[in-house]
Amino acid sequence: MNDGHDGLLAAMDTLFTATLRQRCLIHTQRNVRSAIPHRERKELARKETRSFL
Numbered sequence: 001m002n003d004g005h006d007g008l009l010a011a012m013d014t015l016f017t018a019t020l021r022q023r024c025l026i027h028t029q030r031n032v033r034s035a036i037p038h039r040e041r042k043e044l045a046r047k048e049t050r051s052f053l
Contacts, residue, residue: 004023012021029048036044 004027009021012019032048033041033044
């Protein structure tokens, strides 16, 4: 699991060539929220929490 940092991804590719990767759920949620207008974030957070459970 990782936060999507380029250096970390490169190191993982070098050291763990056959390992699958997945993105940290918290970082994914934060990235989604940052792209939504502030006035709509509260509603999105409610829907998002239900969809990730």
